[in-house]
Amino acid sequence: MKSRLRKLGALNLAAAALLAAWAAYWQVVRGPDLAHDPRNPRLLLAEERVARGAVLDRRGRPLAVTVWRDGRAQRVYPHGEVFGHPVGYRSLRLGKTGLEAALDAELLGVGEVTPWRELERRLTGRRRGLDVLTTLDAQVQAWAWKALGASAGAVVVLDVRTGGVLASVSRPGFDPNRLEETWAQLQRAPGSPLLDRALLGAYPPGTTFRLVVLAAALSRGVVTLDGPAPCSSRPEAHKEVRWRQALSVPCDRAFEGLVEQVGAATLREVAEAFGLGTPPPVEPAATAGQLPQPKDLDAARLRRLGTGEGVLASPLQLALVAATLARGGERPRPHFVAALRPVGGQDLERGQVPPPTRILAVQVARGIQAALQEATRSPAGAAGGEFSVAGLADGGPGRPGWFVGFGPRSSPRLAVAVVVEHGDAEAAARAARMLFLRALRVVR
Amino acid sequence: MRRQLGLYGLVLAFGMGAVGLVHAARGPREAPWALTYPLVALLSVPAVELALLRSGFRPDRLLLPLTAALLSVGLATLYRLSPDLAARQATAVCAGLVAMVASAHWVARARAGEGAGPLWGAAFLVLVALPPFLPGGGELAPPLVDLGVVAFQPLGLAVVFLVVFCAFQLARERRAFVGAMVAAGVLLLLVQRDVGGAATVLVTTLGVAYVATGQAKPLAVVAAVFGAVVLVAHPLLPHLTPRVQGWLDPWSDPAGGGYQTLQATFALASGGLFGAGPGAGHPDLVPAAHTDLTLVAVGEEWGFAGILAVLTLYAVWTARVLKAAISASETFPRLVAAGVAVAVGAQAFVVAAGNVRLLPLVGLPLPFLSYGVSWIVGHLALLGLALGVSHRAGGR
Numbered sequence: 089m090k091s092r093l094r095k096l097g098a099l100n101l102a103a104a105a106l107l108a109a110w111a112a113y114w115q116v117v118r119g120p121d122l123a124h125d126p127r128n129p130r131l132l133l134a135e136e137r138v139a140r141g142a143v144l145d146r147r148g149r150p151l152a153v154t155v156w157r158d159g160r161a162q163r164v165y166p167h168g169e170v171f172g173h174p175v176g177y178r179s180l181r182l183g184k185t186g187l188e189a190a191l192d193a194e195l196l197g198v199g200e201v202t203p204w205r206e207l208e209r210r211l212t213g214r215r216r217g218l219d220v221l222t223t224l225d226a227q228v229q230a231w232a233w234k235a236l237g238a239s240a241g242a243v244v245v246l247d248v249r250t251g252g253v254l255a256s257v258s259r260p261g262f263d264p265n266r267l268e269e270t271w272a273q274l275q276r277a278p279g280s281p282l283l284d285r286a287l288l289g290a291y292p293p294g295t296t297f298r299l300v301v302l303a304a305a306l307s308r309g310v311v312t313l314d315g316p317a318p319c320s321s322r323p324e325a326h327k328e329v330r331w332r333q334a335l336s337v338p339c340d341r342a343f344e345g346l347v348e349q350v351g352a353a354t355l356r357e358v359a360e361a362f363g364l365g366t367p368p369p370v371e372p373a374a375t376a377g378q379l380p381q382p383k384d385l386d387a388a389r390l391r392r393l394g395t396g397e398g399v400l401a402s403p404l405q406l407a408l409v410a411a412t413l414a415r416g417g418e419r420p421r422p423h424f425v426a427a428l429r430p431v432g433g434q435d436l437e438r439g440q441v442p443p444p445t446r447i448l449a450v451q452v453a454r455g456i457q458a459a460l461q462e463a464t465r466s467p468a469g470a471a472g473g474e475f476s477v478a479g480l481a482d483g484g485p486g487r488p489g490w491f492v493g494f495g496p497r498s499s500p501r502l503a504v505a506v507v508v509e510h511g512d513a514e515a516a517a518r519a520a521r522m523l524f525l526r527a528l529r530v531v532r
Numbered sequence: 533m534r535r536q537l538g539l540y541g542l543v544l545a546f547g548m549g550a551v552g553l554v555h556a557a558r559g560p561r562e563a564p565w566a567l568t569y570p571l572v573a574l575l576s577v578p579a580v581e582l583a584l585l586r587s588g589f590r591p592d593r594l595l596l597p598l599t600a601a602l603l604s605v606g607l608a609t610l611y612r613l614s615p616d617l618a619a620r621q622a623t624a625v626c627a628g629l630v631a632m633v634a635s636a637h638w639v640a641r642a643r644a645g646e647g648a649g650p651l652w653g654a655a656f657l658v659l660v661a662l663p664p665f666l667p668g669g670g671e672l673a674p675p676l677v678d679l680g681v682v683a684f685q686p687l688g689l690a691v692v693f694l695v696v697f698c699a700f701q702l703a704r705e706r707r708a709f710v711g712a713m714v715a716a717g718v719l720l721l722l723v724q725r726d727v728g729g730a731a732t733v734l735v736t737t738l739g740v741a742y743v744a745t746g747q748a749k750p751l752a753v754v755a756a757v758f759g760a761v762v763l764v765a766h767p768l769l770p771h772l773t774p775r776v777q778g779w780l781d782p783w784s785d786p787a788g789g790g791y792q793t794l795q796a797t798f799a800l801a802s803g804g805l806f807g808a809g810p811g812a813g814h815p816d817l818v819p820a821a822h823t824d825l826t827l828v829a830v831g832e833e834w835g836f837a838g839i840l841a842v843l844t845l846y847a848v849w850t851a852r853v854l855k856a857a858i859s860a861s862e863t864f865p866r867l868v869a870a871g872v873a874v875a876v877g878a879q880a881f882v883v884a885a886g887n888v889r890l891l892p893l894v895g896l897p898l899p900f901l902s903y904g905v906s907w908i909v910g911h912l913a914l915l916g917l918a919l920g921v922s923h924r925a926g927g928r
Contacts, residue, residue, distance in 0.1 A: 090858050092743050093870060097854045100873075103881045104847035108840055110888040114800045115836040122801030127786070127794075130802050130814050 124193075141195040141217035143175055143187055145226045146252070146426060151175050152188065152264075167226065169261040170233045173284045174224060174253070174424065176372070177264040182271060186284065187222065187424060190371040194218045194428055219429040223252025228527045232257040235522040239515065241488070241508040242285035244407040245527065248500045251411065251420030251441065253370065254531070256404070258285040287374040290400035291507055294482040296492045297396030298335050298343055299409055299456060304350045304358035306452045311349075313455045317342040332455070335480055336463035343394035352382035352390055361447035363408045363419060364401055371424045377401040403505040406492045411503035413456050414494035417448030461497060481513035481520075489516035495524050501531050533585065539597045540578040547574050547604025550810065554612045557811020566615040570607040573622035574600060580629045584636070584919075590926070591636065591919035592856055598849045599900060599915055605842055606901035609829050613815060613822050617903050624905040628912030635692070635916030639868060640923050649704070652697035653713040659690035660717045660733075663724060687721070687729045688897075688906030691736065692913045695871035698737055702744040703864040710737065718758070725769050727762055728894025732879055734758055739874030740867055743857070779892035792819045797889065799825075799832040807835030824895055826902040827887035842901070843884065850877035856922035869921040872914045 114122075122128065139161065143152040151171050154161050163178055165171060176186015184192060197217040232243040232255040245255040260281040262274050274281050283289065305311050313332040319339035320329075334342055347355060356379060359365060365379030378400035380393070389398060404422065412419040421442050427435040463480045483489030489511035494500040504523065508515045551570050555562060577600040584591060603625060611618035663686060666677045676685055694717070701710045714737045721730040738751045745751075766772050774789030782790030782797070795818045802808060815821045815829035822829075831839045850873050857869035876899045883902075886893035897904040899911045 089743060089746075089863075089866060092746055093854050093858050093866075096739070096743070096870070096873065097851055100847055100850045100854065100877055103877075104843045107881065107884050107888060107890065108843050110885070110890045111800070111831065111839045111843075112836055114797060114888060115803055115831060115839070116805055119801040119804045122798060123804065125798070125801075128798040128802065129795075129817055130798065133814055133817075 138196050139216045140178070141197065141219045141429075143191075143195070144219055144221050144429075145224045145229075146222065146254075147225070148221065149226045151222070151224065151226070152178075163264075165264045167230070168265060169263040170230055170257075171224070171226075172261040172264050173258040173286060174222075174229075174256040174372070175264070177262075177267050179267055182267060185282075186372050187220070190373075191220050191425065194220055216430075220425055221427045221429050221435065222424050223247065223250070223254065223426050224256070224424065225254045225530070227530055228523075229255040229257060231255075231526045232523050233259070233261075235519040236506070236508070237519070239508045239511055239519075240279045240285075241506065241511065241516075241519075242289055242403040243507075243519065243523065244286050244403045244505050245523070246407045246411045246420070246422060246503040247531070248411050248414045248420070248494060248503050251422050251444070252426065253404075253422060253424050254502070254527075256284075256286040256424075258283070258287075258289070284372070285507070285509075286403050287368075287370065287372060289402055289507065290375050290377050291402070291490075291509075292487050293396045293399055293401045293406060294484065294487050294490055295335070295340075295343075295396060296406060296409075296480055296482050296490045297399055297401075298394075299413065299460075299480065299492070300359050300362055300364070301343055301346055301350065301355065301394055302331065302335065302459065303362075303413075303448055303452060303456055304355050305346050306455055307358065307448055308350060308354055311346065313459060318345060332459045333462050335459050340395045344391040345394070347390055347394040348387075352380075352385050352393075355393065356380075356382055358447075359399075361419070361445075362412060363405055364399065368402075368404050368408060368422050370404065370422050374404055375402050377405055403507050405505075406490070406507075407503050407505035410492050410494045410505060412447060413453050413460070414500035414503050415444060415453075416450045416457075417453035418444035418446050420444040457497075460493060464493065481517040483508070483512035483514070483516060489513050491516040491520040493520065495528055502527060536581070536585075536593060536597075537578070539593075540581075540600065543597050543601045543604070544574055544578070547601065547608070550604060550608035551611055551618075553810040554608050557809075558612075558615075562615060566611075566619065569619035569622035570604075570611055573607065573625040574604055576626055576629055577603070580633060584633065589636070589640070589919075590923050592852050592922035595849065595852050595856075595915065595919060595922070598845055598852065599912075602842070602845050602849070602900035605830060605838075605845075606826065606898075606903075608810075609815075609826055609833075609901065610822055610903055612811065612833065613829065617822055620905070621903050621908065624908040625912070627905075628909040631909050631913040632916035632919070635913045636920040636923070639865065639917045639920030642864070649697075649700045650709075652693050652700060653709075656690050656693040656697055657713065657717055657720070659686040659693065660720045662686050682905055684906035685904065686906060687726070687732075688904060688908075688910040689913075690717075690910075691732065691875050692910050692917075694733060694736060695740070695868065695875055695914060695917065698740040699864055699867035699871050702740060703867055707741070707745070710741070722761070722765070722769075725771065726895075727769060727772060728882070728896045731758070731882070731894065732875070732896060735878045735882075736871060736875040739878065740871045743870040744863075744867055776892050779889065792825070792893070793889065795819060796825050796828045796887065799828045800888065803832040803835045803838075805836050807831070807833045807838055809833060822903040823897050824883070824893055824902070825887055826898045827884050830901075831887075839888075846877070846880045846884075846899075850880075852922075853877075853918045856918055856925060859925040860921055861925060865921040865924050868917050872918045872921075876911060876914060 140154045142150050145151055150166055152165050152175050155164050174186055176188040178184045178188040195217045228245055236243055236257060236259050240259055243257040247254050260279045262281045311331055314330050317329045317331045317334040317339055319342045359379055364377055367376045368374045380398045408422055423441055429435050481491045489508040491506040494503045504520055506516045506520045555567055581596045607618050610621050663677050676683055698710055717733050718730045742751055778789035778793045782793040786794055799818050810833050813832035815832050818825050818828055853869055853873040857866045860866040879896060880899050882894055883896050883898045885891040897907045
């Protein structure tokens with residue numbers, strides 16, 4: 089009988105060990121994953137107990153803050169509709185968008201845990217989220233918003249040195265402070281004010297795609313900047329236009345021929361290197377745009393690619409093209425977040441921003457910079473004037489007005505893409521001019 | 533005596549600390565007098581042991597302190613969920629301590645040959661058959677009896693009579709009689725759709741029978757037959773299929789059959805290694821956390837560390853009862869202690885396994901932890917039996 093009792097004793101210990109192993113599986117092995125599963129109702133409840141962190145511009149000015157009114161947390165957006173788009177909204181009823189959605193975990197403080205915040209949480213049962221220091225600049229954003237006027241469209245301003253997004257404007261916009269009252273109206277409003285055109289708008293790039301075509305041709309040695317551009321069917325006219333002047337003149341024929349010479353595969357390769365056809369790796373969701381596959385291109389469609397037909401790109405993507413050319417062929421990594429800031433603590437590095445990627449030889453990029461300067465001088469491209477901006481404007485029936493460029497010319501700081509729906513080159517260039525006029529003073 | 537008091541000092545410092553932390557975490561809404569119930573119940577345990585020692589009783593040194601530790605985890609967890617439940621549980625603990633002293637004194641003197649042996653079996657059967665004839669019941673399995681003043685599951689008390697009955701009759705080798713009575717009890721429970729309760733009764737009996745006879749194979753056949761019967765009869769047990777389905781694949785019906793399992797899993801996962809901290813979790817999101825999923829509530833706020841502590845307490849508790857059985861000199865007390873170890877140990881295992889998703893949930897409470905008036909009284913009475921046996925064996 090005693091031996092049987094001892095066997096039961098051994099069984100008892102084995103059972104306890106088995107249970108412990110099983111509990112450890114769910115709590116320790118699978119725990120972190122399941123705890124952050126969006127279907128875990130604790131996440132929603134956590135929000136009510138967390139003082140959500142603030143979204144700040146690059147100088148620490150608040151873009152979204154939580155204030156307490158009558159004991160209830162309320163999210164306030166001091167800049168209203170100007171920052172409606174990049175910052176987004178956060179509503180228990182309507183969900184989250186923009187940076188509020190993309191940085192939800194950090195703002196709630198579930199992303200990074202420091203020993204101090206953990207201790208505070210243990211002692212008070214309450215958590216404070218992290219403040220997010222963005223690369224946005226409240227002033228530049230406000231000017232970009234004004235520059236666009238009442239037109240539907242978007243502006244993206246990138247800091248050429250870092251790849252940080254200084255401004256990201258989309259019009260028409262919405263006021264996140266009054267979201268719930270105006271929701272039904274916003275849903276029905278013409279011009280889709282809830283769509284972030286800067287990141288998610290996919291537009292035909294028109295002649296701004298010539299930048300990519302010319303970069304591909306120059307880097308493969310197909311043409312030189314001083315070679316003649318066959319803009320006209322009359323051979324004697326060729327001598328009049330060189331490639332360095334061809335960007336902003338009516339010259340579709342020449343670029344159609346250039347695409348044929350470069351070839352579909354090479355063109356796609358260079359366009360992808362510029363970041364077209366893939367979503368830019370910014371924190372909120374951004375569109376990939378569209379880049380045709382070489383196998384889908386017959387001869388006619390390949391030629392038309394020279395005029396940008398068949399391609400779609402977002403303002404962010406074209407601003408990235410401008411920034412890459414401005415950096416002399418290095419593509420910077422676009423981003424919105426500069427640092428995470430615990431309350432009363434040291435900024436946390438949010439991983440290093442990856443270094444820029446060289447995609448073009450310096451001479452090629454310098455060549456296109458020179459060509460852009462020619463374009464800016466020409467009547468169709470004029471944007472900068474005394475502000476020494478290099479850029480290219482485009483527009484026409486059935487396509488939006490564009491300005492893509494950078495400034496100042498000698499040591500570029502800002503890369504800009506402006507798109508004006510139902511507008512022309514002049515409207516986009518005018519907006520860019522207004523923006524550079526002011527922004528270059530604060531950023532320089 | 534002094535060592536024993538030191539042990540209690542440790543256990544009660546922990547237990548009252550836990551209840552106090554939970555009280556503090558519940559915030560200023562909670563009236564401080566709500567604390568008196570669990571604190572009085574916890575202090576009663578060393579008081580009762582002191583009284584037992586004074587009267588010349590020499591039970592196992594560790595069993596009561598271990599039980600006090602388990603009770604304090606349970607009371608702290610219940611207090612977290614609802615101070616009202618904790619107050620009722622505390623009252624049940626005090627009643628259970630009385631039952632414990634009574635059963636300890638009784639078993640210390642009982643002889644296998646004398647007394648009304650079959651009456652224990654009859655009492656067991658009556659308790660098991662009772663619920664359909666009394667108000668209450670309803671959808672719960674095990675069935676609940678609601679007498680207005682108190683609502684309880686008679687099975688919690690029936691287990692005590694079952695253990696005594698089995699030990700009595702098997703010590704006198706009346707195997708067929710035991711088999712018949714237990715089979716009747718199991719059938720009665722199955723008719724009431726209480727598969728978990730039927731399994732508990734069966735496993736307890738098989739455990740005692742194994743110790744008494746040493747015949748593992750025929751007993752395994754009995755267990756297999758039971759499993760086959762449940763499998764065949766499962767269309768008649770409509771609550772069983774979603775429960776098993778919810779265990780195997782909770783995502784197939786996350787809002788229905790899988791809901792409880794998923795909420796339990798999220799609670800365990802959110803607890804992690806050291807838990808959310810007392811009062812900082814959301815065990816109230818888990819359905820039936822106070823009865824069926826108490827270990828999950830422990831795991832959310834005290835983490836894997838808390839679950840490990842509870843499992844260790846159960847393992848040592850069961851080992852001490854088995855030790856009392858081994859050191860008993862006569863067959864009857866030995867079988868009584870074996871029955872106590874199997875009844876409590878097996879229930880703790882099966883319910884804890886349901887909590888950590890090793891097995892489907894059976895709907896039974898965790899011994900000494902979960903809310904349940906009859907179970908607390910019954911399990912403390914079983915503890916009394918073990919204490920009496922250890923005293924008979926020369927105790928400490």
